[in-house]
Amino acid sequence: MRVVISIGGSVLAPDLDARRVEEHAAVVETLARNGCEIGAVVGGGGVARDYISAARDLGANEVQLDQFGIDVTRINARLLIAALGAQVDPKVAHDYEEAGDAIRRGDISVMGGVMPGQTTDAVAAALAEYVDADLLIYATSVDGVFSADPNTDPDATKFEEMTAGELVDVIGDIEMNAGSSAPVDLLAAKLIERAKMRTIVLDGTNPDRIEPAVLRGEHTGTDIIP
Ligand code: U5P
Numbered sequence: 731m732r733v734v735i736s737i738g739g740s741v742l743a744p745d746l747d748a749r750r751v752e753e754h755a756a757v758v759e760t761l762a763r764n765g766c767e768i769g770a771v772v773g774g775g776g777v778a779r780d781y782i783s784a785a786r787d788l789g790a791n792e793v794q795l796d797q798f799g800i801d802v803t804r805i806n807a808r809l810l811i812a813a814l815g816a817q818v819d820p821k822v823a824h825d826y827e828e829a830g831d832a833i834r835r836g837d838i839s840v841m842g843g844v845m846p847g848q849t850t851d852a853v854a855a856a857l858a859e860y861v862d863a864d865l866l867i868y869a870t871s872v873d874g875v876f877s878a879d880p881n882t883d884p885d886a887t888k889f890e891e892m893t894a895g896e897l898v899d900v901i902g903d904i905e906m907n908a909g910s911s912a913p914v915d916l917l918a919a920k921l922i923e924r925a926k927m928r929t930i931v932l933d934g935t936n937p938d939r940i941e942p943a944v945l946r947g948e949h950t951g952t953d954i955i956p
Contacts, residue, residue, distance in 0.1 A: 732767040732833070733944055734863045736854035738870050739775020739806050741934045746777075748813075750937075755813035757937045761944055762817055762838055769829050769861060770840045771854040772810055778802035796846035803842025803850055811840050826860040833861055851914040855921035858929075866927050867944060869934020872913050874952035875900060879912075891953045894923035913952075926956035 735758065742754055762768055781798040790798070807822045823829035823841035832839035844853050851868070858866040875897060878886040892900070901919045904912040913931050914922075922929050930943050932951030943949035 731765065731865065731944075732769075732861060732863045733761065733865045733867065734769045734771065734854055734858040734861070735867045735869060735940065735944075736771045736850060737773065737810070737934060738868075739773035739778060739803065739850075740871055741775075741869050742772055743775060743777070743806055743809060751809050751813045753937045754934075755810060755815075757940045758810075758838060759815060759817070760941055764945055766944065767833050767836070768838045769833050769857050769863070770807075770810060770838065771850050771857060772803055772807040772840060772842050773850040774799045774802040774806065774843070777806075793846040796843075799849075800843035800846070805842075807840045807842040814838060814840070826857055829857055830861045848917055849915050851918035852921060855914075855918040855925065855927065855929075858927050859921060859925035864928065865944060866922065866929040867940060868914055868929070868931045869937070869940055870913050870931060871933065871935055872931075873933035873950055874931050875913050875954075879904060889952045891955060894919070894926070894929070894954055894956060897954050898923050922954060927954075928956055929954040 758768055778799045781802055782795045785795055785798050804822050811818055817838055819832035819837040819839050823839050829839040829841050843850055874888045876886040876888050880886040898919045901912045901916045905916055930951055930953055932939055932943055932949045934940060
């Protein structure tokens with residue numbers, strides 16, 4: 731089974747704790763041992779936001795700010811590579827072709843951002859489509875897709891299962907409410923819909939939740955049905 735795992739920066743390295751990175755690497759290695767071909771996409775988290783905020787104060791434009799974000803995602807990707815064993819491609823893949831080549835060779839491939847104007851949510855969806863993945867997993871800090879932002883709206887309810895079209899509608903609504911954070915961004919949702927990609931959104935702050943979700947479909951997050 732070919733799997734793309736998106737690991738949010740705030741999930742992988744909220745405080746640059748080596749043990750946490752090691753735990754994520756251990757899950758990826760277990761999946762590889764169980765026959766999964768893996769592409770991992772790593773986000774930028776709070777460190778990216780700190781750089782972006784400082785650079786914004788210095789007058790950088792939005793593309794330049796995204797470039798700071800991409801650099802941080804690639805540093806986080808390097809961190810995960812450092813924790814993975816011999817089966818990982820030691821290069822951070824800079825585009826989908828590099829990642830796809832590594833995966834086809836039998837290596838685990840790790841990448842961060844690709845180009846300004848998007849987030850690693852969209853990178854993961856595009857990589858999953860490019861390598862014809864069987865499954866796309868978003869390991870985020872929220873346990874699934876909710877009808878509204880669960881941090882601010884007490885009436886928010888979790889979807890156990892939804893179609894990709896419903897995901898696009900829900901994310902579109904959430905993104906229109908300024909300040910609320912969606913579990914995946916709208917471009918990613920549209921790519922998932924277009925690719926008809928089987929997708930799971932789950933809470934990855936405990937990396938042990940990822941393995942049963944991939945291998946047995948067991949999780950408490952949201953299944954997105956193509
Ligand atoms: N980013 C991009 N393009 C990408 C991936 C990331 O511009 O392909 C930038 C964005 O500014 C994003 C930041 O907010 O890096 C950190 O990525 P993420 O953790 O939001 O996915």
